[in-house]
Amino acid sequence: MLYLDNAATTPVRREVLEAMTPYLTRAFGNPSSHHTVGEASAEALADARARTARVLGVRTHEVVFTSGGTEADNLAVKGIAIAAALARGARHIVTLSIEHEAILASVAYLQRVHGFEATLVPVDGYGRADPDAVAAAIRDDTALVAVGYANNEVGTVQDVASLAEACRARGVPLHLDAVQAAGWLPLAGTGASAIAVAGHKVGAPKGTGALAVAGRVPVEPLLHGGGQERGRRSGTQDVAGATGLAVALELAEREREEDAAAVAPLRDAFIAQVLTRVPNARLTGDPVHRLPATASFTFAGTSGEAVLLELERRGVVSSSGSACAAGADEPSHVLLAMGIDRESAQTSVRFTFPHGLRHSLDPVADAVVASVAAVGR
Structure with a gap:
């Protein structure tokens, strides 16, 4: 066969499974626990965060581990937009008509529950957006522009550099859904304020992912609890999953x-x-x-x-x-x-x-x- x-998904790489195994067996501690078993897990989590950050070209503290690309997109779109609405009353979001459901459904939620307006910029017959059209859609009350780096169905790659420049010129954060791009396109140096990846597209297990958000961009958390991930995503972290994600991203970037x-x-x-x-x-x-x-x-x-x-x-x-x-x-x-x-x-x-x-x-x-x-x- x-x-x-x-x-849709890829098999777990042998190197990834081997790197994860210790944190599924003997090194099983909760990274928030203040004893030697927990501290060993905390060190492994910090190492995975630093390695993931290097691949994404961001600072270590900007990485938030998630359960995958869908959660990462939800946290970026909802979290950044709601924070902007609370801070300055911005309730407008710009995205493309071809985006993944994780982005489009998040935008629809913001419209339905939080009174946002949305502009869905059209694409051409090849699935590519005109950066000038995206720039023209940005308003004074735009909270975020959310775009897929590469489309998951037809593979079209957007002109990310021009999109990032347009957003930077207007002072609006750009969120980049890079779930399909990982392993095939550069992830560092995109100019985006936020970038989402999913482990199972590059040889890590399903249920692993990350969102990198620039430190200057406020994010309202969607999950509340113990304040893990610098308060941006509460819940006991999956140390094995984070380790597997980091190894998979490193291997994909190297190759x-x-x-x-x-x-x-x-x-x-x-x-x-x-x-x-x-x-x-x-x-x-x-x-x-x-x-x-x-x-x-x-x-x-x-x-x-x-x-x-x-x-x-x-x-x-x-x-x-x-x-x-x-x-x-x-x-x-x-x-x-x-x-x-x-x-x-x-x-x-x-x-x-x-x-x-x-x-x-x-x-x-x-x-x-x-x-x-x-x-x-």
Whole structure:
């Protein structure tokens, strides 16, 4: 079985599991406990925080460990926005129409419960936003701009440098959802005020993640209790998870340039084969500004779910888009926002390749051709 749904999740790396094991067994202390067992865990947590901070290019105390990307996005969007509303009455937020549900649902919550207004900036047919349009959407009462570094469904990469400059010029924090970007794009030096990552996209366990927030940006906590994580996220910390996240991020960053350089040409050859051999295939997402490991298509005249079943029968596991929207009857909001019609959007199939891929994807292209032919009408 060839697993090509790595944007949904990845297997835990051996190095990560080995680094975590001591904190799941003998070194099990609560890092808040004031005895030798707890202090050993506190030292391990501090080490994981420092290592995570180095990868993200931030100061150690700016890292907040979370249960994953969704919580990190929620803490950034709600926490920064509510803090801005309390401090200066700012109740406006800017985001993109194609964002992950963790951002869009958080924005909807702010609108419904806290009286925020929101501007959803449209994207072009490739899923890319015009930085000038984002800049134009910023108002005097804008609390936050929240943008995905790279889209989780089509792999389009945004012009983060220009977005960060636009936000900096207006004095508005930029939150960057880098969950899909980790391991493929640089995480340090983005210019963002906040950045979210999830461990299970880079070889750490599910349920691990982090949010880095610049020290100058106030954050209202969403979880209240013992005041852990400098009061920003109460609850006993998962020392093993934090350690695994740090190791996974370090490994992904160390291998990032070599991986991207090796995988991108294999992806491009695969895309070319599919577009050449399948008459009704259409590439979705930006053909240039895209993640090295993502190839997504629509296949007019088919059912995306039927193609996926045929592919799995032929030994290829892929997906129709975001795993967070699995089971939804509605077509992808990302594809609709890109101007793709509803019928075509329901034929989408996404292939996301693993780190370390070095072999030809010709057999996958053969499986795609056969699967689409089998279910076409």
